[in-house]
Amino acid sequence: MSDLNRRGWLRAAGLGLSGLWLSACDRVNESPAATAVLSSAEGLTRRVQRLATDRKALAREFSPADISPDFRANGSTSVADADYLQHQANGFADWKLVVDGLVERPLALSLADLRSAPGRSQITRHDCVEGWSSIGKWTGASLGPILDRAGLKPNARYLVFHCADTLGPDPVRDGYYESIDLIDAYHPQTLLAYAMNEEPLPVKHGAPVRLRVERQLGYKHAKYVMRIEAVESFDQIRGGKGGFWEDRGYEWYAGI
Amino acid sequence: MRSKVLYKRHSGVVRVTHWINVLALSLLLMSGLQIFNAHPALYWGAKSTFSRPWITMGAADARGRPVGVTVVAGEAFVTTGVLGYSKGEVRGFPSWATIPSYRDLASGRRWHFFFAWLFVINGLVYLAWGVLSGHFREDLFPTRQQLAIKSLWREVVHHARFRFAKGEEARVYNVLQKLSYLPMVLLLLPLMLLTGLSMSPGFNAAAPWLVELFGGRQSARTVHFISAGLIVLFTLVHVAMVVASGTWNNLRSMITGKYAIEPEKEAAE
Numbered sequence: 062m063s064d065l066n067r068r069g070w071l072r073a074a075g076l077g078l079s080g081l082w083l084s085a086c087d088r089v090n091e092s093p094a095a096t097a098v099l100s101s102a103e104g105l106t107r108r109v110q111r112l113a114t115d116r117k118a119l120a121r122e123f124s125p126a127d128i129s130p131d132f133r134a135n136g137s138t139s140v141a142d143a144d145y146l147q148h149q150a151n152g153f154a155d156w157k158l159v160v161d162g163l164v165e166r167p168l169a170l171s172l173a174d175l176r177s178a179p180g181r182s183q184i185t186r187h188d189c190v191e192g193w194s195s196i197g198k199w200t201g202a203s204l205g206p207i208l209d210r211a212g213l214k215p216n217a218r219y220l221v222f223h224c225a226d227t228l229g230p231d232p233v234r235d236g237y238y239e240s241i242d243l244i245d246a247y248h249p250q251t252l253l254a255y256a257m258n259e260e261p262l263p264v265k266h267g268a269p270v271r272l273r274v275e276r277q278l279g280y281k282h283a284k285y286v287m288r289i290e291a292v293e294s295f296d297q298i299r300g301g302k303g304g305f306w307e308d309r310g311y312e313w314y315a316g317i
Numbered sequence: 318m319r320s321k322v323l324y325k326r327h328s329g330v331v332r333v334t335h336w337i338n339v340l341a342l343s344l345l346l347m348s349g350l351q352i353f354n355a356h357p358a359l360y361w362g363a364k365s366t367f368s369r370p371w372i373t374m375g376a377a378d379a380r381g382r383p384v385g386v387t388v389v390a391g392e393a394f395v396t397t398g399v400l401g402y403s404k405g406e407v408r409g410f411p412s413w414a415t416i417p418s419y420r421d422l423a424s425g426r427r428w429h430f431f432f433a434w435l436f437v438i439n440g441l442v443y444l445a446w447g448v449l450s451g452h453f454r455e456d457l458f459p460t461r462q463q464l465a466i467k468s469l470w471r472e473v474v475h476h477a478r479f480r481f482a483k484g485e486e487a488r489v490y491n492v493l494q495k496l497s498y499l500p501m502v503l504l505l506l507p508l509m510l511l512t513g514l515s516m517s518p519g520f521n522a523a524a525p526w527l528v529e530l531f532g533g534r535q536s537a538r539t540v541h542f543i544s545a546g547l548i549v550l551f552t553l554v555h556v557a558m559v560v561a562s563g564t565w566n567n568l569r570s571m572i573t574g575k576y577a578i579e580p581e582k583e584a585a586e
Contacts, residue, residue, distance in 0.1 A: 083418050086347070090417040090424050102431035114523030121525050123363070131367045186363060186534065188518045190422065191355040193365040194534050276522040310423030316519025317430065 107314040116244050120275035123184040128258060129195040132187070134265035137226035137237065140285055145225040153269040158253070162221070162290035165212030172269055175255055178202040183250055189279040190311065198259065199273050201252030208246060208291075217291040220246050221298060222272055225285040228305060239283040240295050240303040240313070241274055250275045253286065278315035280306045324488065326576035331452070334443040335571055341436040342548065344428055345509075347416040349545060350409070351425030357401075357409030359542055363533030371539070374401040374409040383407070433513065440506060447502070456490060457499050463492035481562040487578045501551055505544055512541035 089095040140146070148156040153172055160168040170178075180202040188194050208220075221240045229235030245251055252273040255262055262268045267284025274281050281304070295301065300308025307313045327335075358370035370388075374396070377386045385401030387394045397403070403411035412418040416428050447453045462468060472492050475481070482491055490498070514520050515528040515537035531537040559567045570576035 079413065083413060083416075086344075086416045087418050090421070090428075096424075096427065099427040099431040102434050103427070105434060106430055110517070110519055114519060118522040120518065120522045127363065129364050133365070133367065186518075188516075188534065189356070190426075192352065192516075192538060193356050193358075193360075193367070194363065196364045276519050278518060306423075310421075310427070312426075317517035 103312055103314070106317060107312075110314075110316050117248065118276070120183075120185050120250055123186065123196050125184065125198070127196045128184060128198055132195040132197045132257075132266070133189070133193060134263075135189055135191070135279065137228060137284060138265040140225045140264075141227065142225050142232070145285065145287075149264060149268070156269055158270060158286065159288040160207065160211045160291075161288065162292055163214040163217035164208075164291050165214065166210070168207070168211050170207070172255060175202040175253055175270065179206045180252060181249075183252070183273075183275070185250070185273070185275050187279055187282070190306075190315070197257055199252060199254040200256035200259075201254030201270070201273060203249065204251045204253055204272075205247040205249075207253070211291075213243075213291055216293045218243065219292050219295055219303070221290040221292055221295055221303075222283040222286050223288040223290065224283050225287050234299075235305075237283060237285070237305045238299065239272065239281055239305070240292075240298075241272075241281065245274050245277070248274070248276075276316065280304070280311065281315045321577040321579055323575045323577050325574050326488075326570040327574050328450070328452070329574070330443065330446045330450075332571055332574060334439050334446075337435065337439045338443075341432045341439060342552075344416060344432045345436060346545060346549065347414060348425045348428035348432065349541075351415040351417070351420075352422060352429060353542065354409040354415060354420065355422045355425075359539045360535040361532065361539060362535055365535055376402040376407040433510075436506075437510060440510075443502070453499075457495055457502075459492050459495045459499075463495070468492065476558075479561050483579050485578075487576075497551065497554075501548075505547055505551070508544050509541065509548070512537045512544065516541070 140149070155171075157169040157171055158175065160170065180200065182198060182200040184196060184198045186194050186196050204220075219240050219242055222238060224237040224239070226237045227235040228237060241251075250273065253270050254267075254273045255270050257263065257266055262271060267282075267286070270286045271284040272282050272286055292298070295303045302308045303313045304311075357375065358365070358367075358373035360366055360370050372387070372389050374385070374387045376383045378384075383397075383402050384395055385397040385399065385403065387396040387400045399411055400409060401407070406412075406420075408420065415425070417424050447457075463472075469492060475491075476493055481487070511527060512531060515531050516534060521528050521534070528534055528537055531540050566577050
């Protein structure tokens with residue numbers, strides 16, 4: 062075999078092998094059994110992280126000088142729902158946040174109620190699953206005291222956040238939602254944020270209220286929150302994975 | 318013709334962990350590029366300065382035709398077909414470099430974190446064994462003699478001429494091997510894990526000092542990317558040297574452990 066021939070042959074073999082390898086990877090990626098194996102690491106990561114770290118630890122808070130002038134708005138940046146648009150036109154004056162499900166006293170809270178509820182301001186880093194980070198100042202009502210006011214029933218284990226936005230054509234199937242457990246719900250930095258960088262929360266960032274659940278990736282910070290439902294399990298809600306992106310393959314535990 | 322002598326070059330632990338590492342690092346690299354493609358830009362500091370990334374890949378319009386453009390530190394390069402735009406699609410790295418080949422961040426993350434565990438467990442076994450067995454001390458740390466300028470220079474000249482050690486000398490790693498393997502296993506590979514962990518917001522809250530060590534989360538993402546690039550560079554040189562110094566002999570030694578050496582002239586004649 063001449064040198065040139067051999068090189069051509071090697072090149073073809075190399076291309077063939079890498080092609081095989083890639084299509085094998087794609088095929089593995091589409092097999093439910095392989096996905097289950099790959100996902101098993103997710104449980105391991107969650108358990109190890111929870112073993113090794115304190116879930117009550119605070120996310121770092123930054124100084125005003127660190128605030129991003131270009132905080133990116135991702136996911137939905139507006140809402141098509143007619144009710145929501147009416148509230149938006151009205152400055153959310155008649156808007157009420159519903160807290161129901163497994164609670165003793167269901168609540169309907171206006172923005173004024175939230176503003177007068179115990180709360181705090183925090184300058185934190187928002188980490189999108191895509192890889193970028195922005196720093197913003199959030200002001201909101203602490204979630205814990207609101208839950209205490211509603212009185213969680215003993216079997217309540219998770220909070221489901223129902224949102225006004227949709228990320229797709231189907232208003233039911235593509236409606237945004239998220240869920241967190243009670244440890245995150247009672248974390249001191251978990252807020253129902255109504256202000257960002259000292260201004261009322263802009264629509265593109267989730268007006269009138271978005272969840273801030275620091276120490277987790279961006280998609281957990283549900284925007285346009287309309288209703289908080291206390292549940293025992295989210296198995297029967299929508300895709301059963303506890304959130305819009307979770308139903309589409311992302312981790313419910315969004316700590317990495 | 319001089320007869321060759323086979324001797325045991327690599328222990329079982331080195332061979333097994335080596336090949337597991339090949340698998341894990343390949344899949345980590347390709348799934349990592351999938352993750353990178355979700356936001357093909359890098360920054361320094363805690364936050365993204367979207368108008369001033371130090372590297373970004375994207376598409377631009379060149380007289381009605383899309384071209385891939387990679388901007389590094391303000392310098393723009395046309396990289397159509399590889400970076401920014403390939404196979405009719407706007408994407409950072411091309412489909413042949415990512416797992417899965419199509420855009421799917423959720424899957425990329427699943428692969429990445431699965432093989433990250435394999436990489437970590439494999440690495441811990443290797444490091445623990447390397448310390449306990451004396452492998453690092455005996456085989457990987459350069460001797461004082463090897464580090465002498467004269468001997469270093471001699472080794473560089475030999476490598477540049479593709480002349481490799483024969484006979485008894487070939488039984489041990491030469492100084493350039495040691496000086497590239499050691500930083501790889503003790504510095505660069507652990508750095509991949511640490512910068513990776515630094516991107517976890519959950520881990521940041523529990524151990525804030527780590528991400529600060531790298532200068533913030535976006536710096537950690539940048540260092541993760543650069544370190545991955547250095548590992549690719551190492552691998553290219555490594556494979557080139559394997560081929561140059563005897564593909565089959567090297568491959569056999571990493572599979573069966575046996576490496577053939579030609580006895581020195583004095584002994585053979």
